[in-house]
Amino acid sequence: MLRLDNPMTEHIFLASGILDGLLSAGQRMSVSPSSVRAELLGKCLTRLDELRELARARFPSKAAFITTVVDEFEAGLRSLAGMCGGQITEDRRDGSGHCTVCGTAITHHPEYRLALCGKCDELFMPAYEKLCDFDGFGTEAI
């Protein structure tokens, strides 16, 4: 149950917004050419730093765990950006075909304007899920 009068609510909403953005960027990276991946990674690094700062400033009891998981998230996104030595030219953002890297069929939900490689996304999804969970920035605590 989310209580809007809880003083933590605004910080949890902020974290949740950043995490949503990182999830979208990661999913987009998994179907993009390397040049786009690099550009998205640059934006993600700024947002990851914001999460670390938010954890230290507003979630001190969880900050050690959160910053460790944010590091994992960053490592996953860096791997995604650097796949194939940065030589990927194929663009699967239209949701067609198979992943250039691993050959998995692209997951495509046009109704959500979503295209991703479910297998490549495993590089960052465990960290994303941990950060959304109770031990991360989850909402169950309030």
Ligand SMILES: [Zn+2]
């Ligand atoms: Zn893949």
